[in-house]
C-alpha cells in the first residue's frame with residue numbers, strides 16, 4: 001500500500017490539464033457498445049480499475065474488446081449475442097459494474113455469478129435485486145439477496161413501473177438495461193433526477209425511450225447498430241483541482257474538455273454559490289453530452305447550506321466540497337446526503353474522522369456534516385479508507401495544512417484517476 005505525502009506550502013496551482021475520461025460514461029460505453037451490432041469505437045475512454053471491471057465483465061460474456069490507452073474497440077454482439085460466463089464476474093470496487101451488469105444478466109438466457117472486492121461486498125444490492133425480481137428475474141445473494149456475490153439465472157422479464165426509493169442512476173440504469181429485454185414498457189420514476197448518461201447514450205445509439213419529468217420509459221428493443229463515441233473528461237476528477245485552485249493563493253487552473261451534463265454540475269453551482277471564481281468556457285456537444293472548459297481561480301469562499309435536489313447532482317463531489325467548507329468563512333452545512341454512507345466507504349464518517357485529524361472543526365450528522373471554516377489546517381497522517389475520492393479530497397486538504405500530510409493507502413486513486421498525484425505535482429510546481 002502506497003503512502004503519498006502532500007506539502008502544505010500554500011503553493012499556487014497554475015496551468016491547464018485535461019482530466020481522464022468520464023467514469024460513468026466509460027462504463028456505459030463498453031456495456032452498451034457490447035449490445036450494439038457491429039464494431040463500436042470509443043475515444044477518451046477512462047482506463048482505470050473500475051471501468052476495466054466493466055470491460056472484463058463484458059469480455060467474460062463473450063464480447064471481444066480491445067483497449068489501447070484511451071482508445072477502445074468493441075465487437076458488439078447485439079442484444080441477444082452474449083454467452084454464459086465460465087467463471088464468476090468480478091466487479092472489483094465498482095458499484096456501477098455490479099449494478100448495471102446485474103440488470104443485464106437478469107435478462108440473458110444463462111446462469112451467471114457476480115462478486116466484488118471487500119468494499120463492494122458490503123454495499124447494498126437489494127436496491128437492484130428487488131425491482132429486478134419484480135420484473136421476474138431470479139437472483140440469489142448473501143443476506144437474502146442484499147449483498148454480493150449474487151447468482152443470477154437469466155429469465156424472460158416483464159415490464160414494470162417502478163418508483164425508486166432512493167435517487168440512484170445505477171439502479172435506474174440497471175432497470176433500463178433489463179427493460180431493453182422486457183415485454184412491454186418499463187418505467188422508472190426517480191425521486192429527484194440523477195445522471196442520465198445511460199439515456200443519452202442509448203439515444204445516441206438510436207434506442208427509443210420516453211422521458212417525462214422524472215419518469216423514463218423504455219420499450220422492449222429491436223437490435224441497434226454500433227457507433228463511434230467520444231468520452232468527455234470527468235467532472236468528478238476535475239472537481240479536486242477546482243477546489244485546489246479556489247483555496248490556494250495565486251492559483252488559476254484551466255480544466256479542459258470536461259463533461260458538464262446538468263445532472264453532474266452541482267459542484268460548479270455549489271462552488272460558485274460559495275463565492276468561487278469558476279467559469280465555463282467554450283461550451284460544445286460531444287455525442288449528445290455537453291462539454292466545456294472550466295477556469296477556476298483563487299477565491300475567498302463563504303459558507304452555504306447544501307441539501308435537497310442538488311445532492312444527487314454533486315454526490316461524488318461532496319468529500320471535496322467538505323474540504324472547500326474547511327476554508328470557507330462561516331459554517332457550511334451538508335445535509336440530505338445519507339447516501340454518502342453507502343458509497344465505496346462511509347464517506348461521512350471517513351471525511352469527519354480524517355479532516356478532524358487535520359485539525360478541521362467538523363461535526364458528523366446522520367445525513368451530512370457541519371464544517372466551521374478556518375484559515376489553515378495542520379498536517380497529519382491520514383488514511384484513505386481504501387476510497388479513491390477520500391484519498392484525493394484529503395490531498396487537496398493537505399495543500400492548505402501546515403507541514404506535510406501523509407495519506408496512507410493512496411494508490412486506490414487508480415479506481416477513477418490514475419495519475420492524480422502526478423497532475424497535482426505538475427500544477428503546483
Ligand code: S3P
Pocket residue numbers: 023024025027095096167168169170171173195315316339
Ligand atoms: C454512478 C452513479 C452514482 C455515483 C457513482 C456512479 C453511475 O451512484 O455515486 O459514482 O455511474 O451511475 P448511485 O447510483 O449509487 O447514486
